[in-house]
Amino acid sequence: MNAAPLPFLPDAVIFDMDGLMLDSxxxxxxxxxxxxxxxxxxxxxxxxxxxxxxxxxxxxxxxxxxxxxxxxxxxxxxxxxxxxxxxxxGIPHRPGIVGLLEWLQARGIPRAVATSTRRPLALRKLRRAGLLERFDAVCTSSDVEQPKPAPDVYLLAAKRLGVAPARCLVLEDSPAGVRAALAAGMLPVQVPDLVEPDAALRKLGHRIVPSLAQAQALLEAAAGACRLAP
Structure with missing residues (x-):
């Protein structure tokens, strides 16, 4: 695992859905x-x-x-x-997702979903899971020309949030999603679910953590560093 400190506290966090937030x-x-x-x-x-x-x-x-x-x-x-x-x-949550979303919301950090699922199903899954209202934008494969690993859905999410891609942190579980985030010029943190990153993916040098709680710990450390900065 690569859990190096984040280089900055992101202006927005963009979430994959399946395998990252939901055990789908x-x-x-x-x-x-x-x-x-x-x-x-x-x-x-x-x-x-x-x-x-x-x-x-x-x-x-x-x-x-x-x-x-x-x-x-x-x-x-x-x-x-x-x-x-x-x-x-109702598809169960992945551990730690509610606490992380509450932490971000309390600090006013915008949140979006970027998923390869088609829009009607994505909205229904998020609604049934009680997560839909926690996001400022939901972007799906219905909204873009090319799905992941193309960067389209992540770039759309940044645009809808009004945040520069380089200031967005992406949380992903899959190799295709990590590659999409990197292609969008964003900062990915991978939380693997069913598929562990292979050697080729690890060579990309992105951060990999075992849980959403660990991802939240990285964000908390970045927030603490911001408070200490002169």
Whole structure:
């Protein structure tokens, strides 16, 4: 893990959603595995993990290459049915998210969501989880031309918050999200969930912490350094 001190207290913090704030990466992966098994497809766990953090179109293309277009579409349709039931029940929070959001709000630091999920589903998931009202902006793959790892959704979030990208800190769990944040010129802190960063990702030199509580500790230290500065 790389938990070097932050170089500054950010003017805004932008959050990924799935796997970072909500335990939805695990939920959707379980749904895909179940749908594949029901259809008689024996696919490795590594395939599902490779889809974490990618956009919907990329997922469809990867699965179509393995199963053919009809098989992939049928499996994804069944996945949607299974996942819809989980969304309606309310996807659990990742540990530490509420405390971190409260800390930022108390200090007047703007907050946005930047997610690869389509807008209607993203809003519903955040609302059902009781998190929607804690954000100043929600940016989704519906709002941009290119999903992560392209920087589009992060640049849009900065624009909507009125903050320069270089002054934004991004919290991400996935490799695609980290690359998107770096491409946007932002400061990423990765909190891995299902996928641990490999050697190639670690070479990017970004900060990696084991939990949102550790990410909050970095922010608290940066805030303390600001108070001590002459």
């Amino acid at each position: 990466e695990r939920a959707i992966t379980d749904c895909m595995e179940r749908a594949a098994a029901e259809a008689g497809h024996a696919l490795p766990r590594s395939l599902w993990l490779s889809l974490v953090g990618t956009g919907e179109q990329a997922c469809r293309e990867i699965l179509a290459a393995r199963l053919g277009e009809p098989g992939a579409m049928a499996m994804l349709d069944r996945t949607d049915v299974l996942y819809e039931a989980m969304v309606e029940a």
